[in-house]
Amino acid sequence: MHTTPPPDQRAYNEQVWHLVRQVPYGKVVTYGQIVQMLPPPVGMELEEYKTFGPRWVGEAMAACPADVPWQRVINAQGKISIRPGAQQQRQLLEEEGIVFVKDKVDLKLYQWRPGHEDEPRQAKLF
DNA sequence: CGCTTGACCGGAA
């Protein structure tokens, strides 16, 4: 928290929460991915946005409403960021069928990509 | 007033 805030933090947080609410059960997204999926504030350079964005997303998640599936947001390494509550986050994800190996998940397998919602994991049997 | 601390990330060592 407490890094340079977006011009309109309230509006930015709403965008983040709106996006996270769309992440399907059993899938995850990373902080940086959310940044890429949201437009930079008007007038801000893309490079600058990529520097501040991830921390803004973290800020938004720290204050997210109860109806947001916050547990589906993890870091770019496929791990759960250290903080009180991390244990519960892992438990919630495991309950959704996500498997952890050495405290991290396989993003290739679980990262949500809009447009690939229900792609079968093993499309072909032959 | 100065020092520490962040729900981060990517690149370097």
Added chain:
DNA sequence: ATTCCGGCCAAGC
């Protein structure tokens, strides 16, 4: 594979 570091700055102590 893992650890370290810079970016960058408001709030809390």
